[in-house]
Amino acid sequence: MPAYATNMRFKFPIIALTLEILTIILYAVFVVYDDGKSSHGHHDDNKTEPAHEEDPLALYPMFQDVHVMIFIGFGFLMTFLKRYGFSSVGINLLLAAFGLQWGLLLQNVWHMDDGKIKVGIIHMINADFSTATVLISFGAVLGKTSPVQLLIMTLLEITTFCINEHIVVGILGASDIGASMTIHAFGAYFGLAVARMLYRPALRNGHENDGSVYHSDLFAMIGTVFLWMFWPSFNSAIADKGMPQLMAVTNTYFSLAACALSAYATSSLVEHKGKLDMVHIQNATLAGGVAVGTCANMAIGPFGAMIIGMLAGIISTLGFKFLTPILASNLGIQDTCGVHNLHGMPGILGGLAGIVAAALGKLESTDATKQAAGLACSLGIALVGGAITGFILKLPIWSQPPDQNCFDDSLYWEVPEEEEENEESLAHGDHSKNKTEA
Amino acid sequence: MPAYATNMRFKFPIIALTLEILTIILYAVFVVYDDGKSSHGHHDDNKTEPAHEEDPLALYPMFQDVHVMIFIGFGFLMTFLKRYGFSSVGINLLLAAFGLQWGLLLQNVWHMDDGKIKVGIIHMINADFSTATVLISFGAVLGKTSPVQLLIMTLLEITTFCINEHIVVGILGASDIGASMTIHAFGAYFGLAVARMLYRPALRNGHENDGSVYHSDLFAMIGTVFLWMFWPSFNSAIADKGMPQLMAVTNTYFSLAACALSAYATSSLVEHKGKLDMVHIQNATLAGGVAVGTCANMAIGPFGAMIIGMLAGIISTLGFKFLTPILASNLGIQDTCGVHNLHGMPGILGGLAGIVAAALGKLESTDATKQAAGLACSLGIALVGGAITGFILKLPIWSQPPDQNCFDDSLYWEVPEEEEENEESLAHGDHSKNKTEA
């Protein structure tokens, strides 16, 4: 591929500005503030606390926790790569900033009020949720896609997500409060389908930049720990107030605690000389939050949540160790961040746990059939939607990176020269001060 | 300047302790807890929710969001410099810790109750706000001032800020809920006036330490992202409860989202080969929060907020690219962090948007004339106050750094030896283990 093809100038700004201006026009026509006088019911209705309910900012602390997960959590989790930190946290911000605008619009077209979408905190939480799917898929294709491709993926994936969510929750009637199925499994398999379409044979034997350095692993831990801490907010933010919300918080909290122990234990068990592996710690410790999502608001008991979390930590760590290499070498699925292990399998585990819990009658509003249908639908739409999206992203017009420049910020970012120096030329005493250019 | 002149021993401790002891004495005389029985009205009075109002900690989550912006946000945003991270986050903490004590005192001398200042969460939020002005100005003079100078600047700037805020809001009656004028434009032009007074001809052609390294840019992104996420809290924290506060949150949220897109697009448009520039991403993505500040609680509509944000992102990025070099070379204003682009111009844009919104009747309590007067007053007092402060800081008694030691922590901090090694002597195989001394 010729060098000029990777040049984003004009292509990227025009697409980004066009999307933004289009969005603003749609907002001018359709979106107003939620004055609380909607003729429809609210997602967060609560009959037992009328006085409290009137504060339109009651959910705001929950929203900010979720916001931190999206922008700090996902963003820094992906900074583990040695030369791809700018893209990880920077493009994460870009995609989420666009995605939340787009998601808020599409999630609410099904229930407009007098032709208007009324925006309150609950809608901002749901909009953040919609971006999570894209950020999960971003993990699968991290380092191998251009910002232009990723903007297109955001547009297509959030659109697909909104359709699937409407089918699963609105039509099939499945319950998925923490979104194990509709966000985690969906985002993972969508991303894996895209990654399959964008398969790069030249990366089969790895890439010298596809790895971490000591401090990049520490940056990633900022993401991990914020995700780990605030996951109870993710799973409970839109739960019904009172006991369901308390259960969603405590179940997630216990699942994550048990998951941390099993992830550490399994990592040490499968690694050379019993050492711990940062990849496992950064990711598999979070699998408990994913897996408990669907039944977070069900009366599974603290110990039930802990069992789910413990299993998720084991499965996720084993996936990183044994399954990811097989997917890459045998199926042509190059999953940079191992989202299959953090979101894919634990998401399915969460869906299955939801089926079992529903069969045991842990939540009145659903049953095992609805739950199974919801899981199947999420997986099917994710794979088809991802494959189509991947096909579109494969068109050679999106400034995609050449193989040798994968996992390298300097293709799309001005990078300070010292990094170059440290990595490549310090030993040669090269102290040139001009900016590096790919 | 002789080396001993930069030695802070005695000078710094004596000034810091004197200020603290003086503050404690004033607190002993004037400050008590807010028992909620004030005969004056509260800033956060809310007639519609009497029951909720009684919890004195209702605003506490908002306060903590603002707190994170002040200490993590501003602190880490400035760690982008390769050798000035200790000062950025460390002196930020020092100045804000002193500033909040001083600001809380001065902001409330105008409305004491029986000769006492009654402290509640709302006062702590406002105190944090007062420190923001100093931290903005700190960005303009970053790397070229001593901790002693900066403590003096904190004292003088917060005093000036409290006077200006009282005039603009209390006397002129302008509305400035998110403080585009009274904090952002004020802090920026105050700092630029100081920077002008402290002009260093020797730095005209740059300084080898006035730049980033790869990981320092990532540290800065911690600051950027926390500022970006919590800005809705900044603009809504002291808004009237109910719809005004909800509008302040959502307007800021949408303005920032649109701003992110336009900042990325503009950065790519003006940079070499369409690449993104970290300086723009770290700063210009936040301009939407600044610019929507004044009219955050006005009914400008989500799309109105998005238009303001989109414009702010463009203006800010263009400022970094084209205006900052001109200010430095033609006007002698060396603005280290480019606060003119993040806080100055977007602050004025916010003030102008407030004038327009007031003229359109978007908020009952104000009108275009009041708003224009508030903007003019803030700019005027900032420039005069900054110039006087800069004159005082120019006196050769504050241990200011020599030109060659600018942007270098090791002048005021014990710095571990490895950094020296990496930056200067690794290529020479120099592995000396003693502490570096300037």
Next chain:
Amino acid sequence: MPAYATNMRFKFPIIALTLEILTIILYAVFVVYDDGKSSHGHHDDNKTEPAHEEDPLALYPMFQDVHVMIFIGFGFLMTFLKRYGFSSVGINLLLAAFGLQWGLLLQNVWHMDDGKIKVGIIHMINADFSTATVLISFGAVLGKTSPVQLLIMTLLEITTFCINEHIVVGILGASDIGASMTIHAFGAYFGLAVARMLYRPALRNGHENDGSVYHSDLFAMIGTVFLWMFWPSFNSAIADKGMPQLMAVTNTYFSLAACALSAYATSSLVEHKGKLDMVHIQNATLAGGVAVGTCANMAIGPFGAMIIGMLAGIISTLGFKFLTPILASNLGIQDTCGVHNLHGMPGILGGLAGIVAAALGKLESTDATKQAAGLACSLGIALVGGAITGFILKLPIWSQPPDQNCFDDSLYWEVPEEEEENEESLAHGDHSKNKTEA
């Protein structure tokens, strides 16, 4: 010690999984959700706000602040060591994740309801508190212990803590709202007793890895600043609603602000050429939060809190400069993080301040005798419990690190090769790409 003895394989996974499975069994038998229908009173009862009280998530934002202190605060504070960041933030997560499960169980065995422990947010806050003791002790032995030892320590220390807390608060009737005595002094002296038992003569003259690099000090500042910001939540989370909670917030806020000034001043005063020392800034700025803990909810006045904070900052900084070296050389107490200066002495200062405040009648429910008994009990049980724990940890079966591998992640973690390169071999032009193995 032979190399194989440090191999954790099997030992670590078996102990971690056994503890987790045991915990899950106990939870299955004893732990249920708090349905708010307890026949016992709640810690957070509040007669004045019945409506608000019914939301079981009212304390959730406070909980998340404390959660951030435990996992980000403590975790990153300890990343200052150049080659021990993985362990600092990673093992911190492991210990806290296990500790909170264990602590929640033991803290509530004294007040079960029909044989069940009912879990709500308040219990999750207290569980986080129980882990804080372990993380403080972890600081004393950081770099010189294996993950296996630390899991054992967590089990034993939290058990001891729960007994002491029950005696001090439940039986002796002392007040310790911010836990200066029961967490900070307890955790510090427990850890120092363990450190004494694990004394390593070979480290008497320091260790080449027992120090920081430039960026590791910046990572540590993430921990410092989050601890500094959220400490008011730590000290007020379980205070009675209304004025006591507001006082706990404001007292802590003012104490920390004053402490920051005095810590900076003292650091500059005692350091070479008046420079600031990162060790002091990272730690001593927090001593005000520790020292104001016991009397945080007492009417000591903002200026009283500031005096306590100012003294704590001075004592803590002087401790780092003058006392820590003496403890190491004369008493054989090698205190890696200087927890004696941050938690030990300020904790005792807090206990003493509580005695004085109680004697002055600042809190009705306690008196000076009860407070003095609480302090003495906490110190005594900590020292005895720590000594016994240290004796057990000295048994040569826990994969402890050999002296030369102390303060080095690569013994227990897979570490990326570049770090090796930067630190040791870059000057030699060694660019080997295989993983390092200890």
